[in-house]
Amino acid sequence: MKKKEMVSIVVPIYKVEKYIHRCVDSILHQTYSTIEVILVDDGSPDNCGSIAERYKELDPRVKVIHKENGGLSDARNYGMQHATGEFIVFVDSDDWLEEKMIEIMITNSLDHKADVVQSAFYYAYDDKLLLDKRYNDNLNNLDNKTLMYELVKNEKVKNFAWGKLYKTKLIKDIPFKKGVLFEDVFWAHQVMQRVNNFLILHQPLYYYYQRDDSIVAAYTPKNLDIIKGLKERHEFLEKHYGELTHESYKGLLKMSLIHYNLLLLNKEKDRDRLHRKEIQSYIIDNYQQLKEAVENEKQLRQQLYLFSLHPYLNVCFLGFKKGLRAIKILPQPVGLTRVD
Structure with a gap:
């Protein structure tokens, strides 16, 4: 039987005790089982660290890293350093995945020889799901020039690190910038410069959770x-x-x-x-x-x-x-x- 490619799934964890089970369960229940789940406890002051350890005891595919708090970028960088898979997916710890997400993305990556695969996603609220339906094509294969244009436009191609499957060799030496918000904006163009074939799937496979915090009230x-x-x-x-x-x-x-x-x-x-x-x-x-x-x-x-x-x-x-x-x-x- 042909060896299945390993997918490393990196999940930074900080003060998400309320959401962590939904997130990690959705990863462990993926129909594609050849995965390693790297839970990076970024010095979380709640019970996230011990919850992560329980997952490690229950499932051998789970790795847990405990570190001093350094922010989302630092946690992702730690996760990348410990990834052993041919592919990497980033998941934010208050989000969750459709159960076939990894299977669909890895299949499409291999079939289309894509360096990066991006899926559509839901804006997930506590009482509703919203979806951007402006782009209804089944697939989009983008060459490098078109990809960079779409990345800058930020409509079809999103700057978010999550919701994408990356070839590990493409990104492992490009760390996220530490100490900034919106770290993906500092990072994405460096990655996409290396991409020859970028594949967009318009099937929503990722749930991007929208918390109640108002951007005006929480603005700094x-x-x-x-x-x-x-x-x-x-x-x-x-x-x-x-x-x-x-x-x-x-x-x-x-x-x-x-x-x-x-x-x-x-x-x-x-x-x-x-x-x-x-x-x-x-x-x-x-x-x-x-x-x-x-x-x-x-x-x-x-x-x-x-x-x-x-x-x-x-x-x-x-x-x-x-x-x-x-x-x-x-x-x-x-x-x-x-x-x-």
Whole structure:
């Protein structure tokens, strides 16, 4: 009988006692059984460490690593170092998997000789499931140039590390950046540069759990790490994929405008306006390049122009459009579909 490829599944664990059983059970009950499950206890102060040890006692496929708290990136890096499989999957510990996820992804990877396979996913709430149904193709095979474009666009190809099956040799020497939020944005483009064949499965196989925490209530300036990550990626693109700089500028503008408004809603966390001033300076200093990048994007072009006059004009513009949608003069933006 032909040897089955081993899949290493890395699960960082920190303060998820409430969710860990759902996550790990969904992995151990996979129809593809040639797996090793690497549970990385990142110094969790609750009972996660002992729960992980019980799983290790019950199933020989489970490995447990206990370490001092170093954050999600550090925990993933530890997991990668201990992975022995030909393939790696990352799972966040409050998420869970369809029982055939690994089987479907490994089969498709081998059949299509894909370096990375990405599945669709559910936005999983306590009372509903939402799905992005804009892309209904059965499969998409992307070459490197198309892949990088789609990664920057962040619609078909997501920056998330989870929800993908990677060839281990592709990623093992590319660590996640420690000490940042949105670490995937700092990491994904480095990986995708090495990919010759990227496969998208539009079948949802991963449940991305949405906690109740409000982004406005939980917002801190640390969330601005995502802009740092996009700027770092922009420099990489300028060097290696110059034709994608306009698309990159679009993403930077969108994210800068979003976070400027979030900082406005959280003025007490930016009392001296340093963070808002930094965003405003970036937009003004790069105004001409941003203007060229959004030439064919009517709303972004309008937002950029209004913001350059005064940031509050952009806020008023968005509020006005929201009001028009509320009274159905403007259509609602295309969003997620409830599927349960």
